[in-house]
Amino acid sequence: xxxxxxxxxxxxxxxxxxxxxxxxxxxxxxxxxxxxxxxxxxxxxxxxxxxxxxxxxxxxxxxxxxxxxxxxxxxxxxxxxxxxxxxxxxxxxxxxxxxxxxxxxxxxxxxxxxxxxxxxxxxxxxxxxxxxxxxxxxxxxxxxxxxxxxxxxxxxxxxxxxxxxxxxxxxxxxxxxxxxxxxxxxxxxxxxxxxxxxxxxxxxxxxxxxxxxxxxxxxxxxxxxxxxxxxxxxxxxxxxxxxxxxxxxxxxxxxxxxxxxxxxxxxxxxxxxxxxxxxxxxxxxxxxxxxxxxxxxxxxxxxxxxxxxxxxxxxxxxxxxxxxxxxxxxxxxxxxxxxxxxxxxxxxxxxxxxxxxxxxxxxxxxxxxxxxxxxxxxxxxxxxxxxxxxxxxxxxxxxxxxxxxxxxxxxxxxxxxxxxxxxxxxxxxxxxxxxxxxxxxxxxxxxxxxxxxxxxxxxxxxxxxxxxxxxxxxxxxxxxxxxxxxxxxxxxxxxxxxxxxxxxxxxxxxxxxxxxxxxxxxxxxxxxxxxxxxxxxxxxxxxxxx
Amino acid sequence: xxxxxxxxxxxxxxxxxxxxxxxxxxxxxxxxxxxx
Numbered sequence: 001x002x003x004x005x006x007x008x009x010x011x012x013x014x015x016x017x018x019x020x021x022x023x024x025x026x027x028x029x030x031x032x033x034x035x036x037x038x039x040x041x042x043x044x045x046x047x048x049x050x051x052x053x054x055x056x057x058x059x060x061x062x063x064x065x066x067x068x069x070x071x072x073x074x075x076x077x078x079x080x081x082x083x084x085x086x087x088x089x090x091x092x093x094x095x096x097x098x099x100x101x102x103x104x105x106x107x108x109x110x111x112x113x114x115x116x117x118x119x120x121x122x123x124x125x126x127x128x129x130x131x132x133x134x135x136x137x138x139x140x141x142x143x144x145x146x147x148x149x150x151x152x153x154x155x156x157x158x159x160x161x162x163x164x165x166x167x168x169x170x171x172x173x174x175x176x177x178x179x180x181x182x183x184x185x186x187x188x189x190x191x192x193x194x195x196x197x198x199x200x201x202x203x204x205x206x207x208x209x210x211x212x213x214x215x216x217x218x219x220x221x222x223x224x225x226x227x228x229x230x231x232x233x234x235x236x237x238x239x240x241x242x243x244x245x246x247x248x249x250x251x252x253x254x255x256x257x258x259x260x261x262x263x264x265x266x267x268x269x270x271x272x273x274x275x276x277x278x279x280x281x282x283x284x285x286x287x288x289x290x291x292x293x294x295x296x297x298x299x300x301x302x303x304x305x306x307x308x309x310x311x312x313x314x315x316x317x318x319x320x321x322x323x324x325x326x327x328x329x330x331x332x333x334x335x336x337x338x339x340x341x342x343x344x345x346x347x348x349x350x351x352x353x354x355x356x357x358x359x360x361x362x363x364x365x366x367x368x369x370x371x372x373x374x375x376x377x378x379x380x381x382x383x384x385x386x387x388x389x390x391x392x393x394x395x396x397x398x399x400x401x402x403x404x405x406x407x408x409x410x411x412x413x414x415x416x417x418x419x420x421x422x423x424x425x426x427x428x429x430x431x432x433x434x435x436x437x438x439x440x441x442x443x444x445x446x447x448x449x450x451x452x453x454x455x456x457x458x459x460x461x462x463x464x465x466x467x468x469x470x471x472x473x474x475x476x477x478x479x480x481x482x483x484x485x486x487x488x489x490x491x492x493x494x495x496x497x498x499x500x501x502x503x504x505x506x507x508x509x510x511x512x513x514x515x516x517x518x519x520x521x522x523x524x525x526x527x528x529x530x531x532x533x534x535x536x537x538x539x540x541x542x543x544x545x546x
Numbered sequence: 547x548x549x550x551x552x553x554x555x556x557x558x559x560x561x562x563x564x565x566x567x568x569x570x571x572x573x574x575x576x577x578x579x580x581x582x
Contacts, residue, residue, distance in 0.1 A: 238572050
């Protein structure tokens with residue numbers, strides 16, 4: 001059975017190829033188009049999946065669509081009917097959009113005439129989270145902006161069966177609340193939420209906590225957000241109205257304006273409110289399912305600070321590598337437990353890399369080394385405080401670079417974070433970097449309950465030896481690496497550890513400001529040349545600028 | 547009386563500034579949020 005999973009037309013469009021229940025390839029459309037969080041039909045990702053699987057479109061037996069567009073349309077019109085006049089223009093806009101985005105028509109236009117299976121938006125999240133977990137029984141909590149009607153679901157997974165036990169519907173959405181304050185703080189909704197999370201530890205939550213609390217009527221499992229402060233039901237523009245800034249007694253920030261203490265305090269209050277609601281939901285999940293394992297899904301599962309709080313009620317927590325809508329392309333296809341690697345994207349041979357390098361021979365010097373020599377040399381360069389572009393194997397699926405399309409640096413120097421933020425990535429100075437560490441060494445440096453292979457939990461650091469990897473509140477968003485998961489990166493970490501006794505590296509995605517993660521060697525070289533990255537490693541090639 | 551007037555003017559100015567900002571945000575496409 002050959003299935004093609006698709007998520008499209010909202011944000012993070014993606015496609016995946018599943019053959020007999022095994023995920024063979026997957027990629028997000030943004031990597032091919034260069035448009036961050038691209039929401040267009042993932043034609044390039046589909047092409048890649050078919051090429052990788054060496055199959056034609058005619059061989060696809062089933063397309064699995066990550067949500068039910070008809071149901072979503074029903075919700076949109078139902079909401080518009082509350083204010084028929086105010087939403088008149090928007091209704092036409094929505095009608096046009098739904099028509100253009102009809103999956104049958106879009107798939108027909110690329111030549112697909114087979115079966116299309118539509119899976120509930122939150123069920124796709126649930127499937128991806130639970131079926132990629134190691135558990136035979138678990139509670140599954142999904143939190144995001146909005147699907148068809150639902151914004152939050154709690155399900156119970158037993159064997160390969162999943163039963164939904166609780167849900168909360170639009171407009172009562174924790175995800176949309178987080179996005180609204182994100183846009184209020186001058187960052188892009190659906191993109192800048194992690195910046196707000198990074199900003200929160202710099203602020204005092206008490207200043208805006210009570211004010212933000214006024215947005216709620218009830219909380220937790222009875223989450224009720226007062227819509228008088230938001231425009232979600234009648235506008236697709238700014239997500240808040242004047243009542244919100246009157247309540248907060250703070251003007252919204254424009255992106256070019258400086259971030260001041262007020263913004264930090266608001267971010268801190270928002271994070272605290274989110275954590276409070278998250279804990280209510282985790283507790284409810286425990287009560288309704290009675291299990292000891294928890295799977296988290298939906299875009300809000302990227303909130304690593306809150307995720308770590310789930311251990312208060314559960315012994316074990318699983319968060320997949322792409323919990324947002326991109327991962328739902330895979331989730332829509334899965335029907336049973338499957339081991340899925342996050343490395344599902346394109347791979348390039350040394351021969352292909354050499355061909356690309358030859359184009360840049362007047363600008364670059366490169367050396368082909370054996371794996372052992374490459375690791376030793378790279379570790380030496382990292383220990384000498386060089387910043388390395390690291391490009392190996394298949395591209396990661398999901399928002400995190402997990403050691404195949406990464407910029408690496410040593411976390412031992414306190415100025416390294418600033419150097420990376422300001423000189424290389426040209427981004428806000430308050431944003432932290434994630435450290436990678438071999439799994440067996442992790443407990444020496446971080447206070448961890450379990451392995452964190454996909455960088456989606458924030459834990460307390462135990463040492464002052466890695467200042468650049470530690471946030472202002474002494475926390476770190478760790479990635480634990482095993483030999484099985486990523487052998488070459490694992491060896492590099494150990495080599496670095498052998499030289500300085502600290503087998504930890506700063507790992508940030510291989511991209512510069514406002515770019516998507518690097519896709520291919522040509523892009524890697526161009527980015528290397530236009531930045532102040534000191535060395536580039538692509539497969540077995542060590543590259544430096546002339 | 548004078549104090550109250552100053553207060554009202556201050557609030558009115560603030561409101562105007564906030565509204566200007568919202569209008570500016572509306573113009574910027576990345577700040578549009580698709581709820582459908």
